[in-house]
Amino acid sequence: MKKKLLEVNDLRVNFKTYAGIVQAVRGVSFELYEGETLAIVGESGSGKSVTSNAIMKLIPQPPGLYAGGEIILDGKNLIPLTEKQMSKVRGNDIAMIFQDPMTALNPTMRVGRQITEVILKHQKISASEAKERAIKLLDLVGIPMPEKRFKQFPHEFSGGMRQRVVIAIALAADPKLLIADEPTTALDVTIQAQILELMKDIQKKRGTSIIFITHDLGVVANVADRVAVMYAGQIVEYGTVNDIFYNPKHPYTWGLLGSMPDLKNNVKEELRTIPGSPPDLIHPPKGDAFAPRNEYAMAIDYEEEPPMFQVSDTHFAKTWLLHPDAPQIEIPESISRRIEGYLKEAQGNG
Template sequence: MSNILEVKDLVVSFHTFGGEVQAVRGVNFSVPKGKTVAIVGESGCGKSVTAKSIMQLLPKPPAEYKQGEILFNGDNILAKSERDMQRIRGNEIGMIFQDPMTSLNPTTKVGAQITEGILKHKDVSRKEARSQAIELLNLVGIPQPEKRVDQYPHEFSGGMRQRAMIAISLACEPDLLIADEPTTALDVTIQAQILKLMKDLQNKTGTSIILITHDLGVVAETCDHVVVMYAGQVIETGTVEEVFETPQHPYTKGLMKSVPRLDQDKKQPLIPIIGSPPDLMDPTEGCPFFARCEYAMEVCRDHNPSFEYMGGNQHASCWLHHPLAKASE
């Protein structure tokens, strides 16, 4: 299966008055065509920075792309000019941002915000663009789209604003959709509707999706592959079944233990991951999870492990899986 996106050895830093924040440190992953890939991990692990790097939305300075490639349909996005990126954003790659209330322009009607991308990237009249905007609002499940197209964002509920954001991101039928926590702050009923909507649209259009989320239940329900990030690095990848059923990295195992499960005793307490992530202004030379890992060894302190093949589609970055560690068992 071919990949629509490949991120190779991506390194992104932010230069601040306090020093250099090494937000993304050698990230590698790929997105197969027509599939959904989840990026999971704690706040501050580099998920959103990686997503915005794909769109080249990070301001330079303070951001700096220090190393790596982001190949979209074989072309390196990081080598593109701003003019080229303007042709790609919204047209070939769409993005649903985390907070629709701050992402939507409060002074502009929702319909105008949807038609903006259509008019920029397609050769259509304003009347045709408006008609397409109404169709998109209807497609994402907003009632009375003919009326809603002329309303402002503050006249929409939270769920409707998120649906409007999806309509904007899908206006030009992009090949890749990046959803940065699209269900944050929504109640579970609306959350389920939004996720079902995204899945239905993917089945109809064949769009590939990158879903950034903290919710492992959402990942299990909607995604095909998982990328687990920690302290700016990818520490485990695999299919949803592989990562959920047989997690290989101690951090991934900790995430699974901290989430309630239907097959567990209700009286059994959840087990949190003790400690805090490392300071990315001065990250450790060794494994970033060393200070919080119950299996930590001396080699973990000074040397960062390489990615080891676990079988199937699964890889993990942990010294426990090194051939020499297995030989000493």
């Protein structure tokens, strides 16, 4: 049986602003096991990146505030740790791959030095051993002529190659957990596929656990074991990839699936959109936060927040549509066809 690496329990993160307190993350809970990939998906502003930064304890305090909950990594709660204690955890136990490789790299420093610095900080080895290890990492992430590239600056690399360097830096201290925050968004489609393939390959070789933050459900079908769908700072659906794609239960998940274009499988239906916009989290709405955008909303959705209903041993969804007294509503057929397209593509890439 796989060992539990990370446990997030009822995490709450607020931000103090001139307009009021923004409740950015509102009671998020999930688990991650060794060697597993969890994808966290949702629109911009749903709380995905705040959750990942909170796990790394990169939330500036102030204006940020950990308002409640636990982040337990390998049995240790990270919330009470000081910045000095967290600096040993970052890189060594958890590392992050950021969205834009150009801002993640120091433009004035040679690439090799940026990797060796991380190795030397976390491991007691000589500079020559660190250099040798850095060159091996460049080779591992698919950089050709790693000895030559070791001496070059970030501007001498293409966007895809820079992202590979960022991945090499993240892997430098051999962390147990890798958090990838939309790591392919700034790259073109061909390079995206290469980077995703690289991450899957690294996970297979090293057994690293990965949290993959994305808004692209097409990517999720290809890389994740389990999926957490976030909306308005909460997880509204949680399950295996098969649960989310074959049997989605939350209307927000239906909306996300229906609004993704399928260019490969000739799905010709008009793209669906989710009307309206996410709520103001300074004043979170009463009841279900998704209710004003949900065509299937009932009176109770505007009055009372739904609990997390259990669909199966692995599948949970936060919607009143799962209540025994709720009307039975089937997923729209156009979304079903689009889902089939994603799964076909993922199986083809697998």
